[in-house]
Amino acid sequence: MSKIILSTDIEDADIVNLRIGDIVYLSGTLVTARDAVHERLLREGRDLPFSLAGKAILHAGPIMRNLPDGTFETVSIGPTTSMRMEALEAEFIAETGVKLVIGKGGMGAKTAAACRKYRALHCVFPGGCAVLAATHVEKVESVDWLDLGMPEALWRLQVREFGPLIVSIDCAGQNLFEDKKIAYNARKAEIIKTVLTASTNKSI
Amino acid sequence: MEQTEKINVEHFTELLAKFIALLVIRLPDDVMAKLAELSQRETSPLGRVLYEAIKDDLSLAAQLKRPLCQDTGILQFTVRVGSNFPWRNKVSEVLRQAVLRATREVPLRPNAVEIFTHVNSGNNTGTRIPWIDWAVIPDRDDIYIYGYVAGGGCSLPGTAKVFMPLEGLEGVVRYIFDQITSYGINACPPLLVGVGLAGSMDVAAKLSKTALLRPIGTSNPDAATADLEQRLTDGLNALGIGPGGLGGEASVLGVHVEQAARHPATLAAAISTGCWALRRALIRLDADLNYEVLSHKGAVL
Numbered sequence A: 001m002s003k004i005i006l007s008t009d010i011e012d013a014d015i016v017n018l019r020i021g022d023i024v025y026l027s028g029t030l031v032t033a034r035d036a037v038h039e040r041l042l043r044e045g046r047d048l049p050f051s052l053a054g055k056a057i058l059h060a061g062p063i064m065r066n067l068p069d070g071t072f073e074t075v076s077i078g079p080t081t082s083m084r085m086e087a088l089e090a091e092f093i094a095e096t097g098v099k100l101v102i103g104k105g106g107m108g109a110k111t112a113a114a115c116r117k118y119r120a121l122h123c124v125f126p127g128g129c130a131v132l133a134a135t136h137v138e139k140v141e142s143v144d145w146l147d148l149g150m151p152e153a154l155w156r157l158q159v160r161e162f163g164p165l166i167v168s169i170d171c172a173g174q175n176l177f178e179d180k181k182i183a184y185n186a187r188k189a190e191i192i193k194t195v196l197t198a199s200t201n202k203s204i
Numbered sequence B: 001m002e003q004t005e006k007i008n009v010e011h012f013t014e015l016l017a018k019f020i021a022l023l024v025i026r027l028p029d030d031v032m033a034k035l036a037e038l039s040q041r042e043t044s045p046l047g048r049v050l051y052e053a054i055k056d057d058l059s060l061a062a063q064l065k066r067p068l069c070q071d072t073g074i075l076q077f078t079v080r081v082g083s084n085f086p087w088r089n090k091v092s093e094v095l096r097q098a099v100l101r102a103t104r105e106v107p108l109r110p111n112a113v114e115i116f117t118h119v120n121s122g123n124n125t126g127t128r129i130p131w132i133d134w135a136v137i138p139d140r141d142d143i144y145i146y147g148y149v150a151g152g153g154c155s156l157p158g159t160a161k162v163f164m165p166l167e168g169l170e171g172v173v174r175y176i177f178d179q180i181t182s183y184g185i186n187a188c189p190p191l192l193v194g195v196g197l198a199g200s201m202d203v204a205a206k207l208s209k210t211a212l213l214r215p216i217g218t219s220n221p222d223a224a225t226a227d228l229e230q231r232l233t234d235g236l237n238a239l240g241i242g243p244g245g246l247g248g249e250a251s252v253l254g255v256h257v258e259q260a261a262r263h264p265a266t267l268a269a270a271i272s273t274g275c276w277a278l279r280r281a282l283i284r285l286d287a288d289l290n291y292e293v294l295s296h297k298g299a300v301l
């Protein structure tokens, strides 16, 4: 299968046929938005300095290096745990029209419903692989809300074939991690029994 | 004399700043070997994609000399200092200075946030941070320093609970499985799981972290404890959490258990987890500040 590359602005037609477990790459505009950005936009009602419609956000707190000419270099930028944004993500998708939400680990039912309603995807970038991610950042276009601190600020990046991105919630609202969790939990009881019966020192 | 002391303290600081750089850029030999082994064994297509990404990330980090994960954590040190180590009075300050220097030079992500003001110091130092655990070794003149990066994602599954002895091993095993199948999935598996067992929560918690410092592939010297380690490892692997939680052959790099004698009426259990990016390093310095990095064979600072 050939490499699927999504370019911003992303249209509904680009993503509606993708399914959980598919692997895609992103080229174009990617903006970091984690806890504080979600809070500022949705709870404090501040406007974003630019539109996110058709764009992609990354749950991440990067390490940026300030270069002598005043620009920034992306040193290391891996995803952070997406689940922390679960409380606000559905509203974020509705409000901004963002098409790709990238992070680490799964998200919950509210986000899955929003992905279905507004045609968006949640994807995971391999957690911890921050230098790999940084090498796909071509340019730091701007930084806003730097008063939130380096990890929490709104970094607007230009990326090229940023990935692998594994689709974890698709436009049909299917949720890869929820399915996995059910499978892990289904196996759990039987495995615990084996661990305990096999153990020679059951009574500590 | 004062001049030579100054030069030596500067040299000590420089060495430890470089040690911190090594700590965040390269994984220790035991973790590298385990990841290579698990990657070889992986059969799930998504799992293979994850291991491939990890491999690329590790080689890019080494090549570009950058932190292999953006979360360079809260820096923790476990110091085993000889009672005759000539620089023993300087160690705390040297570690603090080394953290400041490494934060600027590597650079590290500033992570130290004060509890009530929410202020991030911007330099990875703060109240009681870097964290230092001390042990004095009598009649020696050298020092062993473990560096450990406690990231956010991999600290989140940490937990401790005091059981009644009648709940026994069963309660503890259930507790571990529940924690790993919920919080563990998002903590960048495969994980190294550290379990502390003791009479009170604080001792168990400390032992659970000590367990993570032990090299992967070693077992607890006590046969019954080693047996439990093996069964927990096999059991957690049978869940098939896989790299990144996306499913695969293994869930853990290993399970290490450390125990202390308990009170007749209590059984405390604590869990600490390290992610695949298990950044820990061990350095030994002699009285003349000659060093050897024991965790990363052949590493030159």
Ligand code: SF4
Pocket: A078, A079, A080, A127, A128, A129, B069, B070, B071, B151, B152, B153, B154, B186, B187, B188, B275, B276, B277
């Ligand atoms: S859990 Fe570990 S590898 Fe994953 S983002 Fe946190 S520190 Fe990095």
